[in-house]
Amino acid sequence: STTAVPLRPVNKGGLAVLWIGLALLGAAAAAWALFLSNAPQISIETLRPGSGATPTDTDVAIIKYEGRLSDGNVFDQGDQVPLPVGRMIAGFSQGLKQMKVGGKYRLHIPSELAYGSTGQGPIPANADLTFDVELLDVKSEEEMQQMMMMQQMMQQQMQGQGQGQPGAPGAPQPDGAPPQP
Secondary structure: OOOOOOOOOOOHHHHHHHHHHHHHHHHHHHHHHHHHHOOOOOEEEEEEOOOOOOOOOOEEEEEEEEEEEOOOOEEEEEEEEEEEHHHOOHHHHHHHOOOOOOOEEEEEEOHHHOOOOOOEOOEOOOOOEEEEEEEEEEEEHHHHHHHHHHHHHHHHHHHHHHHOOOOOOOOOOOOOOOOOO
């Protein structure tokens, strides 16, 4: 024989509470989705498409750029500037990772992804930024360190040759002796 468990009927008030709870849960989910979709985002315009590599957080991007405030005033610019992609302001880093070498882009960064409420140097607090960026090359951090070491060695050699090194032929001698032939 089977044991039957009698089910009590659900009262109408309890059913209404269940439906209200489901409606509130749905509204909360929609609000969360709206919040996530309205998070600050950069926008990128492609002025000239690139066809080369795309930088990653561990790369160094070599760029030509001009940075402007929303009123059009230029606050910074550079040519052949090496920038570590993963160590830039969030918006600039996100933008670089969407570019290809050889391309030219216009990057719009909302203040929340730039310097926020603090500002930095000539950039006021809560400033949206616009950059025209030409991605010239992408190097690994190791490649950049090697290039910089080579450049420093060359500069030191050039300085040493230009000033004359003691003991070098034709260089002035510390004791006032005539230069060696």
